[in-house]
Amino acid sequence: MHSDTRTDVLVVGGGPAGLALAAELAACGLSVRLVAPHPPRPFPATYGAWLGELPPLALTCLTEVWSDVRVYTGEQPTPLLRPYALLDNARLLGALLARAGRALRWTVGTVRGAQREGEGWTVHGAGGQTWPTRLVVDAGGHGGGLIRPQHPGGAALQTAYGLVAHFEQPPAPPGGMVWMDYRAPHLPPAEVQAAPTFLYAMHLGGTRYLVEETSLIARPGLTRARLRERLHARLAAQGTLPRETEAEEWVAFPMNAAAPAPGPLLAYGSAAGLVHPVSGFQLADALCRAPGVAQAVAAALAAGGPQAATQAGWAALWSPERRAAREVALIGVDALLALPGEQLPAFFAAFFALPAAQWHAFLAPGTDAGTLARTMLRLFAHAPNPVRLPLAQAALGQVPASGRALRAALG
Ligand SMILES: Cc1cc2nc3c(=O)[nH]c(=O)nc-3n(C[C@H](O)[C@H](O)[C@H](O)COP(=O)(O)OP(=O)(O)OC[C@H]3O[C@@H](n4cnc5c(N)ncnc54)[C@H](O)[C@@H]3O)c2cc1C
The missing domain is CATH 3.50.50.60 (FAD/NAD(P)-binding domain)
Structure with missing residues (x-):
């Protein structure tokens, strides 16, 4: 035709x-x-975004906005003080x-x-x-x-398995959203070390929640079956198994595209x-x-x-600036991939302890290479020693080209 x-x-x-x-x-x-x-x-996927990063057109298409947005890198929550939105x-x-x-x-x-x-x-x-x-x-x-x-070194995947379901007992704080919950006392340490995952959860009103067991980045990515098992183990350990499931979600996409x-x-x-x-x-x-x-x-x-x-x-x-920034961001990817799984909570504790403007900028799409590199160095300076060593190896030792990109970004 x-x-x-x-x-x-x-x-x-x-x-x-x-x-x-x-x-x-x-x-x-x-x-x-x-x-x-x-x-x-x-669109079939569940789309969330920081409210402040959405353009006016999208602000008329929101189904929820949470001001209680938390991260757990230990027993106590870290409030992120940054509204997060769910798109309709x-x-x-x-x-x-x-x-x-x-x-x-x-x-x-x-x-x-x-x-x-x-x-x-x-x-x-x-x-x-x-x-x-x-x-x-x-x-x-x-x-x-x-x-x-192109994905340098092969595609490193973000994967997640989630449910939209009704719960007798809230699996996450009512009225809030959990951006990352790395607590996993229900898992043997070797499991966490091999494949760290976190809970991403949203209260959708009434007894309805989205709960998603997420692997931030891994090469190879975690399988759907493993994440599903992890989610059920977490919910069972919390005593919050779902009563009635409305929908399942499977997330799998590469994170480390080169410019x-x-x-x-x-x-x-x-x-x-x-x-x-x-x-x-x-x-x-x-x-x-x-x-x-x-x-x-x-x-x-x-x-x-x-x-x-x-x-x-x-x-x-x-632009050339965005290309330079991507090179530096890919150093961050190498660092995350090199970090032993059990160190990820400590890494994110240090990350979210940075001044808000700095971690916001690090996660923002248009941040320049110099700002990214300086934030990475600041994070390095404030991270505990077991986190520092693999970060240093990833940035300067294992990948000489990464060291050059960092030095160029820092001028
Ligand atoms: C389940 C899931 C949840 C996600 N959640 C978020 C989130 O909360 N926030 C966020 O910012 N990002 C999220 N992402 C990451 C990313 O933003 C999404 O993957 C987003 O959908 C990408 O948008 P896109 O339009 O580039 O591609 P897609 O949404 O993948 O759309 C591609 C389109 O191309 C069509 N297509 C493919 N091949 C052909 C072809 N040969 N001919 C014609 N059409 C073709 C497909 O049918 C589809 O219509 C998520 C990803 C997934 C998979």
């Missing part, structure tokens, strides 16, 4: 990143085709579609490849379809699409390496940056044509 309608842009993927960019491109006056294997549908995915979808308006054409299909055709492209669907377009944006997510993000080399196709979202290498967050950043990237693309398309637009898109996405 051949489409004769050539669009300005074809976006591969109907996740939040692809749709956010498609909507902003359409708002810039470009004709946009979005190809996804499914019709518009609320149906409303977010509706808001993005409304923003896109009629300039967006949603086509159900699976993209298999893209071929240069003169100044533009012909995109091929798995069902034999062809779609002519001036510009292609791959927003096919972690696993799909046309561009393969991508600009290619002939543009990318966005996780396909463009936007996932934060230490927190795993991406949603707020993808929503915030879509207008700027779309404007850069639209202006260059008008002035210089498709290739100039692709280059402008990559430049807007990955």
Whole structure:
């Protein structure tokens, strides 16, 4: 099936990143085709974000906001004093579609490849379809699409298994959310050492909670079966087994994408390496940056044509400063991977003891390399000795290139 309608842009993927960019491109006056294997549908994952990092459009699409946000690295909670929000995915979808308006054409299909055709492209669907377009944006997510993000040393995964369920006894503080609970007295120390996991939990009102056993980062990632077993062991030890389960959630995605080399196709979202290498967050950043990237693309398309637009898109996405920052953040990933599992609570105790502005910046998407490097050194200075040694090895010993990146960032 051949489409004769050539669009300005074809976006591969109907996740939040692809749709956010498609909507902003359409708002810039470009004709946009979005190809996804499914019709518009609320995004399937549970999306949380720091309230202060969300753009105005997303603030109208929240289902919960918690001001009681805690971390447990020991028996006593650390209050984070930073509101955290849960997105209402149906409303977010509706808001993005409304923003896109009629300039967006949603086509159900699976993209298999893209071929240069003169100044533009012909995109091929798995069902034999062809779609002519001036510009292609791959927003096919972690696993799909046309561009393969690079993960130095192999993909290190964040994995989690969760339940939305009703509980007789609250499994987490009523009215609050637990960002990380590393307490695990119910597990043998060797288990914790081999594979540290934490509880991420939200009170959703009444007797309803989301509880998720999470491995922040591991190579290879933990299996669904192991995390499921861990979650049940934790809930059983707390005496808070669920009464009635509404839904399960399985999370698995790579955290350690390198800044991508600009290619002939543009990318966005996780396909463009936007996932934060230490927190795993991406949603707020993808929503915030879509207008700027779309404007850069639209202006260059008008002035210089498709290739100039692709280059402008990559430049807007990955400035030299952001590339330098990613190199430093990947040192943080190496450090986390090198840390013996039982030291992670002490590491995060030191992390959240930093001045709030510093740990906020460390987890924020646009922080520069120098600030990241200085925060890492401050954390190193304040961490207990058993945490310091593996951190030092990861940063300077095992990976000489990392040492160079750190020194460059510190000037
Ligand atoms: C379960 C889960 C929970 C998460 N929770 C959070 C969170 O709370 N906060 C946060 O910031 N981040 C979170 N993340 C990380 C990240 O933000 C999400 O993975 C987010 O969904 C990535 O958005 P995306 O649009 O880049 O990709 P995706 O959401 O993966 O969307 C990709 C889209 O591309 C389509 N596609 C793929 N291949 C093709 C193809 N060949 N042709 C056409 N279409 C294709 C898919 O069908 C889909 O529509 C979570 C990840 C997971 C897996």
